[in-house]
Amino acid sequence: MVKIIIHFFLIITLYGCYSFRGGTIPEHLKTLQIASVIDNSNFGNPEYKIDLETEITNNFIKDKSFDLSDEDSDAKLSVSITSIVEAVNSVGQGELEQERRITLSCSVEYYDNVNKKQIWKKNFSSYGLFDINQAFTARDETIKVVIKQIAEDILLAIVSDW
Numbered sequence: 001m002v003k004i005i006i007h008f009f010l011i012i013t014l015y016g017c018y019s020f021r022g023g024t025i026p027e028h029l030k031t032l033q034i035a036s037v038i039d040n041s042n043f044g045n046p047e048y049k050i051d052l053e054t055e056i057t058n059n060f061i062k063d064k065s066f067d068l069s070d071e072d073s074d075a076k077l078s079v080s081i082t083s084i085v086e087a088v089n090s091v092g093q094g095e096l097e098q099e100r101r102i103t104l105s106c107s108v109e110y111y112d113n114v115n116k117k118q119i120w121k122k123n124f125s126s127y128g129l130f131d132i133n134q135a136f137t138a139r140d141e142t143i144k145v146v147i148k149q150i151a152e153d154i155l156l157a158i159v160s161d162w
Contacts, residue, residue, distance in 0.1 A: 025065055025159055028114050032066035033073035041104075043084035048143060052079065052106070055151035065159045075119070078109045079154070082123070086139070089129055102139060103127040104146045108154055122157060126150050 034057055039049040056079065060066055066075070082105045089101040105125040112119050126149040130138035 026112070026119075029074040029112065030067060031069040031073040031075070032060060033069050033071070033076045033113075034060070035076060035078045038078075038080040041081045041084040043081075048084065048104075048147065049081055051144060052081065052147045052151060055148055056154055059151050059155040063155060063159065074112070074114050076109075076111045076113055077154070077158070078111070080107045081105070082107050084143070097132050099129050100132055100135075100139070101127055101129050102142050102146060104143065104150060106150055106154075108157075110158055120157075124150050124153050124157075126153070 034053065037049040037053040037056075039046065041048075056077070057068065060068060083103070084105075085103045087101050087103075088097050089099040103125060104127070105123060107121070107123055109121045110119045111117075126146045128142035128146045130142040
């Protein structure tokens with residue numbers, strides 16, 4: 001749990017200190033449509049795709065690198081959650097499980113609607129750890145932290161050509 005709190009604190013701190021402005025967004029791209037996130041993970045929680053879409057949208061609103069649009073946009077962002085995997089991370093005395101790892105992976109396409117071509121298609125992945133003693137609550141909190149990290153990585157990839 002301490003690792004989750006530290007990770008979350010670092011994300012918040014770094015997000016406040018670093019500006020993504022001045023990246024390499026092509027000049028002709030002014031508006032962006034963020035398509036509904038598709039969840040192909042079979043993990044069974046529909047909230048995660050909504051959470052990821054909300055985080056991505058909020059990041060672009062804060063960054064102000066694009067005007068967001070539902071239709072007729074200059075660019076389109078399509079995100080698909082490809083997997084959410086939960087696995088044992090550490091085992092303690094008596095071979096009792098202590099910590100689990102959640103890894104979330106996405107496929108993202110950034111498309112130029114003006115020139116009718118794909119700018120890039122990339123895979124993003126992030127993980128978090130949680131204490132097995134607080135399994136359900138900690139798992140959900142960890143996935144939300146991982147979703148925030150992936151949303152930030154997607155924004156960074158677009159505005160800085162990462």
